[in-house]
Amino acid sequence: xxxxxxxxxxxxxxLKVDVKKADYQGKVDEAIKTFxxxxxxxxxxxxxxxxxxxxxxxxKSILAEEVNKLVGEGIYNYIQENKLNILxxxxxxxxxxxxxxxxxxxxxxxxxxxxxxxxxxxxLSKKDKITYxxxxxxxxxxxKQIASYKANxxxxxxxxxxxxxxxxxxxxxxELEGGKPKDGGIRVEGAVLMPSYMKDEEEQAKFADVKKGAxxxxxxxxxxxxxxxxxxxxxxxxxxAVESIAAEFSFxxxxxxxxxxxxLDQALFDKVFGxxxxxxxxDFIAKVKETLQTQLAPDSDYxxxxxxxxxxxxxxxxxxxxxxxxxxxxxxxxxxxxxxSLEADYPKIIEDxxxxxIKEQLVKENDLKIEEADVRAVALQAARxxxxxxxxxxxxxxxLANYANEMLKNKETSRNLVDKAMEEKIVxxxxxxxxxxxxEMSLDEFKKFFEGEANAE
Numbered sequence: 001x002x003x004x005x006x007x008x009x010x011x012x013x014x015l016k017v018d019v020k021k022a023d024y025q026g027k028v029d030e031a032i033k034t035f036x037x038x039x040x041x042x043x044x045x046x047x048x049x050x051x052x053x054x055x056x057x058x059x060k061s062i063l064a065e066e067v068n069k070l071v072g073e074g075i076y077n078y079i080q081e082n083k084l085n086i087l088x089x090x091x092x093x094x095x096x097x098x099x100x101x102x103x104x105x106x107x108x109x110x111x112x113x114x115x116x117x118x119x120x121x122x123x124l125s126k127k128d129k130i131t132y133x134x135x136x137x138x139x140x141x142x143x144k145q146i147a148s149y150k151a152n153x154x155x156x157x158x159x160x161x162x163x164x165x166x167x168x169x170x171x172x173x174x175e176l177e178g179g180k181p182k183d184g185g186i187r188v189e190g191a192v193l194m195p196s197y198m199k200d201e202e203e204q205a206k207f208a209d210v211k212k213g214a215x216x217x218x219x220x221x222x223x224x225x226x227x228x229x230x231x232x233x234x235x236x237x238x239x240x241a242v243e244s245i246a247a248e249f250s251f252x253x254x255x256x257x258x259x260x261x262x263x264l265d266q267a268l269f270d271k272v273f274g275x276x277x278x279x280x281x282x283d284f285i286a287k288v289k290e291t292l293q294t295q296l297a298p299d300s301d302y303x304x305x306x307x308x309x310x311x312x313x314x315x316x317x318x319x320x321x322x323x324x325x326x327x328x329x330x331x332x333x334x335x336x337x338x339x340x341s342l343e344a345d346y347p348k349i350i351e352d353x354x355x356x357x358i359k360e361q362l363v364k365e366n367d368l369k370i371e372e373a374d375v376r377a378v379a380l381q382a383a384r385x386x387x388x389x390x391x392x393x394x395x396x397x398x399x400l401a402n403y404a405n406e407m408l409k410n411k412e413t414s415r416n417l418v419d420k421a422m423e424e425k426i427v428x429x430x431x432x433x434x435x436x437x438x439x440e441m442s443l444d445e446f447k448k449f450f451e452g453e454a455n456a457e
Contacts, residue, residue, distance in 0.1 A: 001017065001018065001019050001020065001023040001070060001074050002017075002018040003015060003016070003017050003018075003074045003075065003077075003078040004016050004018075005078075005082070005084075010116070010118070010119075010320060011115060011116045011117075011118055011320055011321060011322040012113070012114075012115060012116065012322045012325060013113075013114050013116055014093055014096065014111055014112065014113060014114070015075055015078065015090060015111070015112045015114055016096075016109065016110070016111055017071050017074050017075065017109070017110040017111075017112070018107070018108075018109055019067055019070060019071065019074075019107065019108045019109075019110070020106075020107050021106040021107060023070060024063070024066050024067050024070055027066045027069075027070070028059075028062060028063050028066045031062050031065070031066055032051060032055060032058075032059070032062055033051075035058060035062060036049050036051060039058075041053070041057075060102050060103050063102050064102045067102070067108060071110050075090055075112060079114075084114070084116065085116065085117040085360075086114050086115055086116060086117065087115040087116070087117050087321075087322065087325075087326060087329075087353070088115055088325070088326060088329035088330075088333075089329065089333075090112035090113065090114050091112060091113045091325070091328060091329060091332065092110075092111070092112060092113070093111035093112060093113050094113075096111040097110065097111045113325055114325075115321075115322040115325040115326060115329070116322070117357055117360075118319040118320050118321060118357070120316050120319065120357050120358055120360075120361040121316070121317075122312065122315050122316060122358070122361060122362070122365070123315065124312075124315065124430075124433045124434060125433070125434075125435075126433075126434065126435040127435060128311060128315070128433075128434050128435055129434070129435045129437060130304070130307055130308060130311055130430075130434050130435065130436055130437070131307065131436075131437050131438075131439050132300065132304050132431070132436050132437070132438045132439070133300055133303050133304070133439055133440075133441055133446060133449075134300055134438055134439065134440045134441075135296040135299060135300055135440075135441065135442070135443050135446050136440045136441060136442055136443075137289050137292045137293050137296065138442065141292055141443060142285060142288050142289050142292065145288050145291075145292060146264070146284075146285070146288055149262070149268060149272050149288075150261040150262045150263075150264065150268065151261055151262075152262075153262040153268055153271050153272070154259055154260050154261040154262045155259070155260060155262075156168060156257040156258065156259050156260070157257060157258060157260050158255060158256065158257050159256050159257065159258045160211070160212060160256075161211070161256075162208075162209030162210060162211055163195070163207060163208075163209060163210050163211070163253070163256050164258065165194075165195045165196035165204065165207075165208070166194065166195075166196050166258075166259070167194065167195070167256050167257065167258045168192060168193075168194055168256070168257045168258075168259075169192070169193050169194070169195070169207065169210070169251070169253050169255075169256055170190065170191070170192050170253075170254055170255040170256075170257070171191060171251055171252045171253045171254040171255070172187070172188065172189050172190075172191065172251070172252045172254065173186070173187070173188045173191040173234070173235065173249055173250070173251050174186070174187050174249060174250045174252075175187070175245065175246050175248075175249055176217065176246060176248040176249060176250055177246060179217075179248075181250075182246060185246065186235055186236075186237065186245065186249075188234075188235060188236050191234065191235075191236075191251070192234075193207075193234060193251070195207040195208070197224075197230075198223040198224065199223070199224055199225040199227075200222050200223050200224075200225060202222075203218050203219060203222050203223035204223070206218050210253055210256075211253065211256070212253055212254065212255065212256055213252075213253060213254075214252070214253050215250050215251065215252045215253075216250070216251050216253075217248055217249070217250050217251075218248075218249060218251065219247050219248060219249070220234060220235065220245070220249055221242070221245065221247065222247075226242075228242045231245070235249075264281060264284070266279065268284075269284050272284075273287055274396075295385070295388070296443070299446070300446075301424070301427050303446070303449060304427060304430075304431075305423070305426070305427055305430075308427075308430050308434070309355055309358075311434070312355070312358045312362075313354060313355065313358065316354070316358055319354055319357070321350055321353070323346075323350075326346075326349075326350075327342060327346065330342055330346075330349070359422075359426060362426055362429060362430070363422070363425075363426070366429050366433075368422070368425045368426065368429060370418060370421050370422055370425065374421040374424075374425070375408070375414070375417050375418055375421050376404065376408070377421075378417050378420050378421045378424070379404035379405075379407050379408055379417050380400050380401070380404045382404070382407065382417065382420075383395075383400045383403040383404045383407065384400060386403070387400075387403075
């Protein structure tokens with residue numbers, strides 16, 4: 001079998017594959033033998049069907065399958081051995097390719113169109129200036145984060161003073177009729193309510209400054225504005241029973257609990273960062289600042305990569321793409337794509353493809369490689385961020401490792417982590433090559449870069 005390349009222009013070429021009988025005959029004979037062993041033909045036991053009958057009945061389809069396999073392997077090997085950087089996948093040539101008759105021909109010619117990626121030249125140096133926007137972690141951010149930790153790790157404590165709207169009131173609720181407990185009516189011991197959750201201000205005001213032992217008469221239906229889910233949950237009844245409840249209920253307060261923020265002490269330090277990691281308030285504040293800097297760094301890197309993309313695309317200049325081939329390939333592979341949608345999407349597709357080729361060139365020129373350890377490090381960091389979103393800092397290493405392992409088992413997630421690891425390598429590479437000027441700014445200033453995106457969404 002002979003595979004050769006016919007250049008059409010700088011980004012289009014034709015692969016010609018010549019297949020001779022000697023290339024496929026052995027494989028066809030083996031395929032027929034294999035098929036004969038399991039062929040189910042009336043009048044013959046499996047494995048006893050005459051070879052001639054198998055060839056007559058299935059020889060053409062077996063030949064076509066084996067030749068197609070050979071052609072596919074030939075194309076793949078040629079592309080790999082000659083290091084062709086192609087776009088999309090080979091498509092049958094619509095002009096040179098003649099109809100193939102597997103029942104009459106012994107030698108075959110196949111022609112495939114391929115798209116060659118345009119050459120990317122960057123020539124980057126320190127003369128190429130770019131700004132890296134570092135988000136300053138000021139005291140205001142540190143204070144907000146500490147306040148968040150104190151709120152997350154607080155607890156409810158019993159109080160004897162008058163209740164506030166955000167206190168939890170526990171007690172007995174009783175359905176009334178004529179100002180007295182209704183016979184067979186609703187009675188819930190251990191009922192819980194928070195006045196601030198009540199929608200009706202007049203009903204909520206009845207619970208202002210109440211103390212343990214007080215009994216309040218109120219209307220749950222009015223308090224929760226007829227919300228069946230809330231009322232049913234409070235009274236421990238089914239939602240369809242809400243309509244028939246009385247207008248008046250009594251609530252006797254047995255306990256008032258108030259949420260108290262955690263103190264800024266060793267117990268909080270250990271809960272946030274792990275036992276013994278920090279032991280003083282000053283160290284805790286420093287650790288909070290360090291954590292915020294780590295959390296905000298990816299945002300700065302993201303902005304840096306966006307700006308670098310603009311610079312890199314300018315350096316690369318106008319790249320020629322095999323538009324006709326790409327549109328044909330995109331139509332062939334996009335099940336839901338129409339000619340109209342392709343025309344609308346094509347400029348963005350080419351824009352993204354250009355940046356993809358630029359990144360490929362950066363990887364090639366700088367010999368960037370992704371090791372298993374790189375992907376695992378990204379997975380561990382993703383796990384830390386995930387836990388941090390729920391206020392769970394300082395998670396044990398084994399917990400993080402197990403979570404990361406689960407992420408890596410998912411093919412799509414694993415692929416995204418590999419992409420993220422390579423993106424980090426590219427960012428680090430660009431920082432070392434380009435003339436980077438660092439500029440520090442507040443988080444609010446930084447957010448203004450993306451206000452347009454937020455409004456567009």
